[in-house]
Amino acid sequence: MHLFALGVNHTTAPVSIREHVAFHSESLSLALRDLTAHRPVKEAAILSTCNRTELYCNTDDPQAALEWLAEYHRLQPSSIQPYTYTLNSHDAVKHAFRVAAGLDSMVLGEPQILGQMKQAVKIAENAGTLGTLLHKLFQKTFAVAKEVRTTTDIGASSVSMAAASVKLAQRIFGDLKPLKVLFIGAGEMIELCAEHFAAQQPAAIAVANRTLDRGLQLAQRFDGQAILLADLPEHLADYDIVITSTASQLPIVGLGMVERAVKLRKHRPIFIVDLAVPRDVEPEVGDLDDVFLYSVDDLAQIVQEGLGNRQLAAAEAETIIDVRVDNFMHWLETREAVPTIRALRDHADRVRRHEVEKALKQIARGEDPQRVLEVLSNTLTNKFLHAPSHALNTATGTDREALEALIRQLYQTL
Structure with missing residues (x-):
């Protein structure tokens, strides 16, 4: 293995x-x-x-x-x-x-x-x-x-990614109470983030998800509303903070979508944390003015607090x-070592069965049981000790010394 x-x-x-x-x-x-x-x-x-x-x-x-x-x-x-x-x-x-x-x-x-x-x-x-x-x-x-x-x-x-997102938003905006927060996705990470942001009592919370039922189930826990992910382009401009973490294999927040949102917001800043891997937000979004885009790697410095x-x-x-x-x-x-141990035991068991069968046949023919058992025990002893005895007798020099020490260890002899 x-x-x-x-x-x-x-x-x-x-x-x-x-x-x-x-x-x-x-x-x-x-x-x-x-x-x-x-x-x-x-x-x-x-x-x-x-x-x-x-x-x-x-x-x-x-x-x-x-x-x-x-x-x-x-x-x-x-x-x-x-x-x-x-x-x-x-x-x-x-x-x-x-x-x-x-x-x-x-x-x-x-x-x-x-x-x-x-x-x-x-x-x-x-x-x-x-x-x-x-x-x-x-x-x-x-x-x-x-x-x-x-x-x-x-x-x-320990400062979690969710807590780090809140801290970073506070550094940019200060008080979060007047702000609107949008969560994209409805998985475990988004749920943790929603709990942290909800504690700051923002003006509004919404969840965008592929299925409305699941999004609504999470949003209602925080007195929020839910929207379909397909409707995101129409609503993105309404939110100051966007936290996204979905399982999408392709970006769902594109450069054009954010450009339109910034224009509608009349250049009021928008804070985006992309916690997804693969990323939910096209990296080029971070180059836009009035957009603060952070990935999981960007949060590393904040999460070191309390280190x-x-x-x-x-x-x-x-x-x-x-x-x-x-x-x-x-x-x-x-x-x-199991295969070697198993092979060793199998070999010993084959020898044992062979000699026991011979002994039983001798007893069946009327031979003295005591003499048969004596022969059986001597034969088994000789066969089990033949391999180490032969190896020890044929070894020379340092090989013999090492083998002798090993055999003493194995059989626990002086």
Whole structure:
């Protein structure tokens, strides 16, 4: 078994690269089956968030998995290779533990990643691409994340993306009460953002979504209204703050749409936070006057607030993780020895059955049972000790000394 973790994240690749290798949750099952069916990949799980796309694999050829990642997204492998990482065995296990514990996140200690990883594992289980190795890895990963959360203050003073969006809006506008806020999408991230902005009591809240029912369900929680995403061009100019996070594979807020909105607003500033990967807003929108456009990467500085306290907790968490990684690697090394142990036992059992059959036939012929058992025990002893005895007798020099020490250890003799 060969465990690898590979992919890209916010520390190795900008959002302009990450968005090209992101997976929509609805396509993950199909992608996993494709990966394991046509590549030398025995097991696989894919974690795809706004900050990372990672493949956790049981494979002998991690390069083939990276090539698949590029080809699946219709990219040349060379176009993403400078941004990718490949972690093997011990490093892959430690990486999984750190990701789940929030130590590898843009927001140190943020809790959302654990739920995202659990969802990724659930999808892989349903797709049938998890085996013994990855199942054990993620089972241990979630246990370690829970231990870190309950025994350290890693989540204390953590500024989420949602909270960072509010702070940034306040820096630009000051008081948010006179402003109107539009949320595009109705997923978990938008829900978190809506809760944070609603606490500032803005003048109006609206949710734009592909389906009106789902948008209305979220909007009503905050005494807001809902509009169809298709009607967004007609309403965009009404809002001062726009927060967007959808699963669209293509931008849904284009340059022309925003240009028209700015003109209708008579150049009153509009603040846009694009939390989606791939991005919901065309990057060129950020070049417009009176438009403040921020992506997930742009919020990095704000989310570092409170970092000092969390870094102390992170040091404690790293210690916990190092111990748990060693435990997992011991289990993994034990698993790797299973075929040899099984073969050794099978060999010994064949010898035992053969000699027992001979002994039973001798007893059936009327021979003395006591003498038959004595012969049986001597024969088994000689056969079981023949291989180590022969190896020891034929070895010379330092090989003989090493073999003798090993045999003493195995048989616990003086």
